[in-house]
Amino acid sequence: MNLPFAQVEPTTRCNFTCGFCAGRHMPQRDITPETFQAFIDQAEGLEHIELQGEGEPLLHPQFFGLIEIARRKFPQLQFSLITNGSLFTAENIDGLLRHRVTRIFVSMESADDAAFQRIRGGKLERVRRGIRELLAERDARGMDAPVVGLAVTVLKSAVPGIGRGIADFYGDLGLDGGITLQRLQAMPQYSRLYPAAVRGELPDEADMRRLDDELRGNAAFLAALRQRQDRPGFYELLYASVDTSVRCPWLENALYVATGGELVPCCHAKDYARDRLGDLGSGVEAALRKRAGLALQLRQGKIPPSCTGCAIAHRIAFGALVGRKPLA
Numbered sequence: 001m002n003l004p005f006a007q008v009e010p011t012t013r014c015n016f017t018c019g020f021c022a023g024r025h026m027p028q029r030d031i032t033p034e035t036f037q038a039f040i041d042q043a044e045g046l047e048h049i050e051l052q053g054e055g056e057p058l059l060h061p062q063f064f065g066l067i068e069i070a071r072r073k074f075p076q077l078q079f080s081l082i083t084n085g086s087l088f089t090a091e092n093i094d095g096l097l098r099h100r101v102t103r104i105f106v107s108m109e110s111a112d113d114a115a116f117q118r119i120r121g122g123k124l125e126r127v128r129r130g131i132r133e134l135l136a137e138r139d140a141r142g143m144d145a146p147v148v149g150l151a152v153t154v155l156k157s158a159v160p161g162i163g164r165g166i167a168d169f170y171g172d173l174g175l176d177g178g179i180t181l182q183r184l185q186a187m188p189q190y191s192r193l194y195p196a197a198v199r200g201e202l203p204d205e206a207d208m209r210r211l212d213d214e215l216r217g218n219a220a221f222l223a224a225l226r227q228r229q230d231r232p233g234f235y236e237l238l239y240a241s242v243d244t245s246v247r248c249p250w251l252e253n254a255l256y257v258a259t260g261g262e263l264v265p266c267c268h269a270k271d272y273a274r275d276r277l278g279d280l281g282s283g284v285e286a287a288l289r290k291r292a293g294l295a296l297q298l299r300q301g302k303i304p305p306s307c308t309g310c311a312i313a314h315r316i317a318f319g320a321l322v323g324r325k326p327l328a
Contacts, residue, residue, distance in 0.1 A: 001044065001285060001288045002044050002045025003043050003044060003045055003046060003253075003254070003255060003284065003288065004045055004046065004047040004048065004241070004253050004254075005046075005047065005048050005049075005050075005234065005237070005238045005241075005249075005253050005254035005255075006039075006043065006046060006048075006049050006050075006254060006255050006256075006257060007049070007050040007052070007053065007234070007254065007255075007256045007257070007267050008031065008036065008039070008049055008050070008051055008053075008066070008256075008257045009031060009052070009053025009054060009055070009256070009257065009258050009259050010030060010031055010051055010052070010053065010055070010057045010059075010060035010063060010066065010259070011029070011030045011031070011053070011055035011056065011057065011059050011060045011259060012026045012027065012028055012029060012053065012054050012055040012259055013028045013029070013030065013055045013056065013059050014055045014056040014059065014084070015056055015059065015084070015086060015087075015122065016056065016084050016086070016120045016121050016122045017120070017121035018119065018120050018121070019119075019194070019195060019197065019198045020153075020184055020185070020190070020194060020198045020201070021054060022054050022189070022190055022193055022270050023053070023054030023055045025193050026054055026270075027259075027260075028055075029259050029260070030059075030060050030061070030259060031060070031066075031257075031258075031259040031260075031261070033062055033065055033066065033069060035259075035260070035261045035280060036066050036069055036070075036257075037069050038261065038280040039257050039261070039280055039284070040069055040070050040073055040074075041073075042280065042283060042284040042285070043284055046070070046073075046074050046077055047074075047077065047078065047237075048077070048078040048079075048080070048102075048233075048234050048237060048238075049070060049077060049078070049079055049080075049234075050079075050080050050081065050082075050233075050234040050235070051063070051066065051067075051079055051080070051081045052081045052082045052083070053256075053258065053259070053267070054270075056083060056084050056086070056087065057081045057082075057083055058083055058087040058092055059087070063092075063095070064095040064098075064099050067079055067099045067101075068099070071099075078102045078234075079099070079100075079101050079102060080101065080102050080103040080104065080105075080146075080233045080234045081101065081104055081105075082104075082105045082106075082107050082151050083104060083105075083106060083107070084106070084107055084120065084122065084127070085106035085107070085108075085126075085127035085130055085131060086122050086123075086126050086127055086130065087130070088127075088129075088130025088131065088133060088134045089130075090133070093130075093133060093134050093137050094137075096134070096146060097137065097138060097141060097143060097146075100145065101145070101146045102145055102146055102147075102231075102233065103145070103146050103147050103148075103149070103177050103231060103233040103234075104134075104146045104147075104148050104149075104177065105148075105149050105150060105151040105177065105180065105233075106127060106131065106148065106149070106150055106151065107150075107151045107152075107153065108120075108124075108127075108150060108151075108152060108153075108166075109152065109153050109154075109155050109158045110155075110158045110161055110162075110165065110166075111124070111161065111165040111166050111168065111169035112124075112161055112165060113125065115157075115158060115161070119155070119158070128169075128173065131148060131173050131175070132173060134148065135148060135173070135174060135175075146177070147176050147177035147178075147231045148175050148176065148177045149170075149175055149176070149177025149178040149179055149180070149224075149227070149228060150166065150169070150170060150175065150177075150178075150179045150180070150224075151179075151180045151182070152166055152179060152180065152181050152182070153182055153183075153184055154181060154182065154183045154184060154203050154207075154208070154211065155184055155201040155203065156184075156200065156201045156202065156203045156204075156207050157201060159203060159207050159210055159211050159214075160210075160214075162181075162211060162214070162215075163211070163214040163215050163218045163221055164218065164221075166179065166221065167218055167220040167221040167224065168220075170220075170221075170224050171220055171224075175224075176227065176231075177227070177228065177231060177233075178224055178225065178226070178227040178228025178229070178230070178231070179221070179224040179225050179227075179228060180228060180235075181225070183202075183203055183208070184198075184201055184202050184203065185268075186202055186309065187268055187308070187309035187310065188308060188309050189268065189269070189270040189271060189308075189309070190268075190270070238250070238253060238254055241253050244312050244315075244316075245315060245316070245319060246299070246316060246319065247295065247298075247299070247316065248266075248295060248298060248307075248312055248313060248316060249312075250265055250266035250267075251265060251266070251291055251292075251294050251295035251298065252295060254266070255277075255284070255287060255288070255291070256269070258272060260272075260279070261279045261280040261281075262276045262278075262279050263276060263277045263278050263279055263280070263284065263287040264276055264277065264306075265277055265291055265294055265304075265306055265307075266306070266310075268310060269306040271306070274305060274306070275305070275306035277290040277291055278290065294306070294307070298313055298316045298317055298320070299316065299320055300320055301317045301318075301320035301321035302317065303317050
């Protein structure tokens with residue numbers, strides 16, 4: 001059974017201290033090369049791997065070795081990642097370019113230096129400098145990849161500065177990978193971990209309307225949002241692989257591989273004791289069969305526990321229950 005998309009978590013460790021990160025509540029560990037090799041040995045039809053999870057991917061001491069392992073079996077495999085942007089050292093920049101990483105998104109909530117440090121516990125100037133050096137070296141080598149963009153999490157306190165501040169940051173650095181916007185995750189597997197201060201950062205509908213109003217008149221920001229579609233990456237390709245009104249892209253075409261080798265239905269399923277489909281001992285094929293069972297439940301109007309709070313899952317299940325789409 002082919003598995004075109006996989007998200008593999010290199011590490012749960014991080015050098016930042018974001019209060020909303022589930023990784024800070026998980027065992028701090030790296031995926032071993034042996035575990036990663038076992039996954040690659042069992043996978044068939046891989047087209048794209050997203051190397052990121054609940055930690056900073058570039059902290060993995062053998063990050064580029066993981067790419068080499070996968071490319072031995074899948075020479076044309078695409079790789080992408082989301083990083084906090086603090087580890088663009090000369091050595092890592094060289095590795096990202098030599099190993100032909102397709103796209104890199106740098107995660108952030110605010111382009112204000114003080115707010116960035118308060119939210120993330122790191123220095124924005126270090127991120128700026130690293131991005132400049134990455135793009136300069138890429139251009140010096142005459143390469144057009146990786147494209148580099150921003151993954152912006154919307155926090156209530158940061159809404160007023162997202163439009164102009166993020167657009168200026170993007171434009172000043174000459175980024176070309178586009179911008180993604182996502183509200184601070186409210187799914188219970190995340191929000192149950194939030195301290196009170198972080199729960200207060202969950203944006204409500206009024207916050208999102210204010211943001212929409214601000215962005216509607218910001219041509220630079222809107223252009224950056226559209227630019228993401230020009231060079232689609234892991235998530236764009238995965239979510240375009242099915243009609244998400246009737247099928248979940250994760251349950252049809254992807255798996256999440258956690259640091260311990262747990263095989264999980266999607267990147268949002270964090271209760272591994274409850275949600276895991278198996279591990280590399282029980283095998284990828286067995287996990288894909290269980291995954292198909294979850295997909296069938298959704299199409300019959302039942303929401304599996306691992307899908308609680310997912311907008312796509314609820315839309316599919318509701319459509320099935322009201323008879324808008326076939327159940328099979």
